[in-house]
C-alpha cells in the first residue's frame with residue numbers, strides 16, 4: 716500500500732508571513748497593515764501589539780475597511796483603519812517609529828477582482844514604508860500575481876526590491892519553486908542600522 720495520500724493543507728505564504736510577524740512584533744509596537752482587506756493580518760497585529768501598541772491599517776475599499784473593523788470588533792480589538800491609499804501612509808505616522816509593515820498585494824478575498832494593487836502606488840508605499848520603519852524594522856510582503864492582476868506589479872516589485880542598497884536593506888525572498896501555476900511568495904525587508 717504505497718498510495719500517496721493528499722496532504723490536508725500545505726504551508727503557504729500567509730503561514731510564512733504570520734510566523735515571521737509573531738517573531739518580530741512585540742507588545743507596545745507601532746505597526747501598519749498596508750492592505751487591510753478582510754482584516755486577518757490586522758487582527759494578528761492587534762494580538763501581538765496588545766493594548767499598549769498602535770495598529771494603523773489602510774485599504775481603498777470601504778467594504779474592506781468595514782469587514783476588517785467587524786473582524787476586530789468580534790475579537791475585542793481595535794485599530795486605526797483608514798480608507799486611503801497606502802501610498803499616503805506617511806500622513807499617519809512619524810519617520811522611524813514603525814516596527815513592522817505588512818503588505819498583502821492583490822485583490823480583496825471574496826471581493827471584486829477588478830480592484831487590486833498596482834505597481835505605481837505599491838512602490839510609492841514601499842518607499843514611504845521604508846522611511847517610517849525604525850532601524851531593524853521589517854517590511855513583510857506577500858506577492859500574489861498571475862491572475863487578473865497579471866505580472867507587471869510582481870515584476871516591478873522584484874525590480875525595486877532588488878535595487879535596494881544592500882548596506883542599508885537586507886532583502887530575503889521565500890518562494891515555492893516546486894509548485895506549479897503562480898504560487899504567491901513572500902519577501903522580508905530589514906532596514907539595517909545606519910552608521
Ligand SMILES: C[S@@+](CC[C@H](N)C(=O)[O-])C[C@H]1O[C@@H](n2cnc3c(N)ncnc32)[C@H](O)[C@@H]1O
Pocket residue numbers: 749750751752753754755756757773774775776779799800801802819820821822823824830831832833836837
Ligand atoms: C490581498 S487583499 C489583502 C488581504 C488582507 N490582508 C486580509 O487579511 O484579508 C489586498 C487589498 O489591498 C487593497 N488595496 C488595493 N490598492 C490599495 C492601495 N493603493 N492602498 C491600500 N490598499 C489597497 C485592496 O482593496 C484589497 O483589499
